[in-house]
Amino acid sequence: MKNGILAISVALVSVSVNAQKSELKEAEKLVDKKNYVEAKAALDKVELVLGAATDDQKAQYYFLTGQTALELANIEDQEKNISKAIASFKKVTEIEKASKSNKYTAKAEPITNVLLSKIINDGVADNTNGNFKQASRKFEQAYQLSPKDTLYLFYAAS
Numbered sequence: 001m002k003n004g005i006l007a008i009s010v011a012l013v014s015v016s017v018n019a020q021k022s023e024l025k026e027a028e029k030l031v032d033k034k035n036y037v038e039a040k041a042a043l044d045k046v047e048l049v050l051g052a053a054t055d056d057q058k059a060q061y062y063f064l065t066g067q068t069a070l071e072l073a074n075i076e077d078q079e080k081n082i083s084k085a086i087a088s089f090k091k092v093t094e095i096e097k098a099s100k101s102n103k104y105t106a107k108a109e110p111i112t113n114v115l116l117s118k119i120i121n122d123g124v125a126d127n128t129n130g131n132f133k134q135a136s137r138k139f140e141q142a143y144q145l146s147p148k149d150t151l152y153l154f155y156a157a158s
Helices: 002-032 036-048 055-072 078-099 103-128 132-145 151-157
Strands: none
Touching: 002 036, 002 055, 036 055, 055 078, 055 103, 078 103, 078 132, 103 132, 103 151, 132 151
């Protein structure tokens, strides 16, 4: 009886892992094709079973989520999607630092550098135009993206 339950449990876990792999591949293909709306839908499916994923799969998921959110920021709800992208890229770094991997962190770094400069430039422009509330939010996002640069936090507060 115990062996039967164990065999069923192992089979369910292996089916779940294989489903994650295929859905992550599908989402990656959609991101490569620049079809971000469908990629978001595919990533939402993966999120439901993310708990059983390996660290590499989690890092891939968060990297793809960050890319998708960043591109969707050009289409809809810019502030929400940029915040989601920042959180996703930070999660990639955390996961890979813990697992001593660097595959997706290396891919995310140039993206986050470009994003950081865009956020800072937009924040400066908003500040110059008198949109202080939006400028503050953007400088806060810049600080979240680069917590070593506390100057961004100062600008957000001022």
